[in-house]
Amino acid sequence: MVAEHTVKAFDEDITRLRGMVAEMGGLAELSIAQAMDALVSGDERLAAGVIARDRRIDQLEGEVDRLAVRVLALRAPMAEDLREVLAALKIAGVIERIGDYAKNIAKRVGHIEGHKRFEPLTLLPMMNELAGDMVHDVLTAYAARDPVAAADIVQRDAKVDAFYDSVFRNFVSYMVENPATISSVAQLMFVARNIERIGDQATNIAEVVHYAATGTYLPDREDVMPPSGSS
C-alpha cells in the first residue's frame, strides 16, 4: 500500500490520476464488448456508439497526460510515487490504443455481408471474450496494485495468440473454399488481428502494473513462451 503523504494535495492528485485511468479502462472494456456485439448482430448504431466513445477515451488520455506532467513538475515525486505517476501515464497511452482497436472493429460492421449465418464470424466472439477478460482483469489488478495478478495475465496472452493462429488458418481455408466471401473474411481477418493486439496491450498494462507495484520488471515474454501453433 502507498503510505499517506504529508502533502494532501499530492495524495489527491494521485487518486484523481488513478480514477481517470480507471474510467478510461471502463470505457475501453465496454467498447471491446460492444464492438463485437455490433459485429455479430450487424447493429450499426451500436458500432457508431463505440466509435463515438473513442473520442471520450482520447480526451481522457489528454487529461491524464496534463495532470501527470503537472504532478511531475510541481511535486517531483520519488520512488514508488514516481512509478505510480509514470504507470498512469503509460497505461493511459495503452488504453487509448485499445480504444482504437475497438473502434477499428466497430468500423467494419457495415462491411460484412450476410453476417447472420456467416460461419467465420462465429469464431470471433470467444476470442474477443478472452482478450476482453484479460483487459478486465488487468484493470482490476491495476486498481488493486496487485503484481501477482498482473504476472498471471501476462501468461494468458498465449491463449489469445493460439486462438489467433487457429482463427487465421480457419479463415484462410474458408476463403479458399468460398472465394465469393473473400472481401468479408478479409475484414474479419483484420478484426481477429485487432483482438490479438488487444490481448498484447493487456499484457503491456500488466507489465506496467507489476513494475509500479514492485519496482522490478517481469521477465521478457519471448523468453518465457515461444510463439505457439505456427506451422
Add this chain to the structure above:
Amino acid sequence: MVMIPQPAVSDAARLPRGGVAVALVCGLVMVIVGASVVLAGLVVVAWLGTLWLMRPEPAVEVRQAEEPALSRRAMIDLIEPFGVPVLMLDGQRIAAANAAARGELGGHIVGQDARVALRHPEAITLLDSREGSVTVRGLTSPRSIWQVRRVAVDDRFSLIELIDRSAEADISRAHTDFVANASHELRTPLASIIGYIETLADPDARIDVPTRARFHATVLREARRLQYLVEDLMSLSRIEAEKHDVPRDPVDLGLLVASIGGELVVTLGDGRIKVTAEPAVVPGDRQQLDQVIRNLVDNSIKYSDAARPVELRLTRGEREAVLTVTDHGEGIHPDHIPHLTRRFYRTDPGRSRAAGGTGLGLAIVKHIVERHRGRLDITSRLGQGTTVSIRLALLATPEPTGG
C-alpha cells in the same frame, strides 16, 4: 492527516463589529475634514447597508462544519454489517466500504477514487449525478451483473449500494445450457454402448462367457439408462408445454398415495417404506401426480439408510393437502438445496449415475408442482435425513348453502 478546520462562524460574526466601527470612523473623519454632515451620514448608511447585505449565512455553515465529522464514524459502523456491498463516498473518494463490498471489490478500494472501484461508464455517469440507479455488467467478474444505486446523504457524503443481479441472468442462460447438458447426458451412455458392442462384435477378441455376460449386462443397463433419460426428457418437455394450463380433474391424492404405497411395499419388501394417507381430493392431473410421488419415493429410497423405512405421508389440512416424503439418509448439504431442482444437477455425479438417476427427477417434480400451482419445499439436516414436502390446494367443494 490533519483536517483543515473550517472557520467557526458564531453569532459574533453575524454582526460585523469591525466593519461597523470602520464605517463610523470614516463618517466622523469626513465631518472633521469638512464634508457636509448629510453626505457623511449618507456614506455611513450606505456602508452599513452593504455590510448588512453581505453578512454570512451562519446557520447552514455551522451544521456542515460539525455534523459530518460526527456522522461519518456512525455511518461507517452502520453500513458495516449489511449483507449487500455498500460504499460510502466522500465526494468522489471512497471513504468506507463494508465487509461485503471489500469482499466483492477488494480491500484496496478504500481511500481510492470511486472510479477505480466502479469503472463501468454507466456507473461513472451515476457518480456524476447526485442520486440514481444503473445496472452494469462486469463490475466484479466479467459476466456479473450488478445494480448500482446511489443515495446522497448530504452535499458531501453519499452511499452506494450494489445488488447482485447475476443470478437472474443465470436463469436465461440455464435454458441454453440445457441443450448442451442434455446432449452430454445422452452421449455418455451411447459411447459406452458402442464401445462394448464393438468389443463384443470383434471376431479377434477372445472373450470368455462370463465376461461376455457381464458386457451384455452393461450394454443393457446403459440402454435402459438412455431409455429413462429420453422418457424423462419427453415428459419434461410435455409438462413445460402445458405449464400454463392448470389441471382441473378431481384426483383423490390420499387414494393415489395409498395405492402407490401398497404397490411399493410389495416390490420393495416390508420395512423399506411406511405409508400413511388421509383422503384428500385436489384438482390435478392424475398421471403427473403419480409421477411426482414415484419420483420422490424413488429418490428417498436411493439415498436413505436401508435399515430405516422411508415415510410417505399425506395429510389433509384446512385448505391444502400436504404430501411429505421423509428419508433417514445422510442428508443434503445446504449449499446444494437451492440447485436441486435444476436439470442434471447432481450433488454427487458418480453415485447418482451408479444408482441409475437421470438427473431430471426433481426437475420434473418441480415442473409438475408448478403446473398445479402448488409448493415444493426441501428441508434437510446433514446426518439426519431429508424431507420433501408438496402442498396442493384442495378441490373447492361447493358449500351446501342453507335453503
